[in-house]
Amino acid sequence: MELTDLYLALFLSFFKIGLFGFGGGxxxxxxxxxEVVDLHGWISVSDFTDIVAISQTxxxxxxxxxxxYIGYTAVTEMGFAQGYGVLGSAVCTLAVSIPSLVIxxxxxxxxxxxxxxxxxxxxxxxxxxAIIGLIASAALLLMNGYNFVDxxxxxxxxxxxxxxxxxxxxILLIVLSGVAGLLLYPA
Amino acid sequence: MSAIKKYxxxxxxxxKIGAFTFGGGxxxxxxxxxEVVxxxxxxxxxxxxxxxxxxxxxxxxIALNTALFVGNKRLGxxxxxxxxxxxxxxxxxxxxxxxxxxTRFKENPVIERIFKGIRPAVVALIAAPLLGLGKSAGxxxxxIWIPLVVALSVWLLHISPVYVILAAILLxxxxxxxxxxxxxx
Numbered sequence: 425m426e427l428t429d430l431y432l433a434l435f436l437s438f439f440k441i442g443l444f445g446f447g448g449g450x451x452x453x454x455x456x457x458x459e460v461v462d463l464h465g466w467i468s469v470s471d472f473t474d475i476v477a478i479s480q481t482x483x484x485x486x487x488x489x490x491x492x493y494i495g496y497t498a499v500t501e502m503g504f505a506q507g508y509g510v511l512g513s514a515v516c517t518l519a520v521s522i523p524s525l526v527i528x529x530x531x532x533x534x535x536x537x538x539x540x541x542x543x544x545x546x547x548x549x550x551x552x553x554a555i556i557g558l559i560a561s562a563a564l565l566l567m568n569g570y571n572f573v574d575x576x577x578x579x580x581x582x583x584x585x586x587x588x589x590x591x592x593x594x595i596l597l598i599v600l601s602g603v604a605g606l607l608l609y610p611a
Numbered sequence: 612m613s614a615i616k617k618y619x620x621x622x623x624x625x626x627k628i629g630a631f632t633f634g635g636g637x638x639x640x641x642x643x644x645x646e647v648v649x650x651x652x653x654x655x656x657x658x659x660x661x662x663x664x665x666x667x668x669x670x671x672x673i674a675l676n677t678a679l680f681v682g683n684k685r686l687g688x689x690x691x692x693x694x695x696x697x698x699x700x701x702x703x704x705x706x707x708x709x710x711x712x713x714t715r716f717k718e719n720p721v722i723e724r725i726f727k728g729i730r731p732a733v734v735a736l737i738a739a740p741l742l743g744l745g746k747s748a749g750x751x752x753x754x755i756w757i758p759l760v761v762a763l764s765v766w767l768l769h770i771s772p773v774y775v776i777l778a779a780i781l782l783x784x785x786x787x788x789x790x791x792x793x794x795x796x
Contacts, residue, residue: 444773448673450737454765455772462769471717474726477733478709483632484702485639485672492706497714506711513707517699524671525695528679529688531665539661546787547780548668550757552748554779556741557761563738564766571730581731588739597736598729605728611720 427504431515433464434498438491438519445487445520447555452487453562460490466498470570481595491516576608617686618693624651625678625697632674639674639698643681653685670776674698 437459445452453476460466467475472490479489495516496509531538538544572578584597612620624646632639640663647653654662662684666676675698682694716722750758757779764770 440773442671444670444776445672446668446670446776448667448671452672453737458769458771470726470730473730473733474713476737477726477729478706478713480733480736482702482705482709483630484699484705485674487672488675488699488702489706492703493710496707496710500714509710510707513703513710517703521671521675521695521699524669524675524679525691527669527671528666528676528691529683531669532680532683532691535661535665538665542787543784544668547783549749550754550779550783550786551668551776553745553750553754553757554761554775556745556748556750557758558765558772558775559737559744560741560758560762561765561772563734563741564762566730566734566737571734573727577727577731580728581735584732584735585739588736594736598732601728601732602725603728605725606721609724609727611724 427499427508430499430502431512434466434495434512434516435519437464438495438516439522441487441491442520442523446551447558449486450562451555451558454558454565456487456490457562457565460494460498464498466494466501468570469566469568471497473566473571476566477598481598487520488517491520580604580608618690621682621685621690622693622697625682625694626701628678629674629698630701640677643674643677647681653681658684 441452441455441459445455457469457472461469461472475490475493476486478493479486482489492513495512495514499512500506500509572581580601584601587597588594625643628639628642628646632642644656644659648656648659662680663677666680667673669676675695678694678698679691682691684690686693745758761775761779765772765775
């Protein structure tokens, strides 16, 4: 694939993610996964899960983190030099931000009319519960044989789920489950 | 304060927020509020809450939408470019550094063992807040079929979230139109 074609494909995918990524964060994951894993195969599903893990332990929204990471890896995995990978990161980050920039500029101009607009309220009455469904599907899509390799995976899952419901710090939980991985899977 | 300084200040405020908030968009909201409402007095609390409601109902990362809104309110479109760049750059730099290093160590067996433990934890972290989020999104017995249908159709039927979003908007406005027509008669 030509480099410019790759940049164009990355741009279009991340533009789409920015444009249809309602609900932010986890709700955007199924869309990102569909574009970068299922449709284009730029990264594997376990790499994708690793990006989500990295996102949870580094600053910034998941959409940006995955844009930066995938932009870089998609380009370098195709055999192009690192510098082109950095450019790929920039392309994806810009692409995912442009829809927000356009939409928020329009919103700022019409803020007071939008505030109590009944059409918008009507859309939101279905969109909001739908976004909960999207987050649920993000979890379900990642519950696969790549991420859950044996019964030990389920033990970690259960323990983290309970600890998280008890409001444990997510970064601490990720560090602890990394340690658990080292202990439970001897070399 | 000179004009350039004002733009720079906007950039720096959001750069700081972008650099020190872990765990994504929702974690950033209290920090943005603290800076913008309490310290800088750029917006009052009512304005901030209204803005937050809109930023959350629009597509795109919520932290970016919030930053763009504040930048635009303060210094117009150019202001939103500065606040947007401020919120994006920290994670861009950090993730780029990680990508440069991580792609080289990914095949390392120790790293692989660590991530074997982390992957199921990530899924648990996504699933855990569902109940609380569902409550605050107004999910009840009457509309619980919406998240169920969405989750099943994306997960099992592999329907694109794009169509799900479009269908949700159509259904919401269609239902509103139907009720409006009925009450007219």
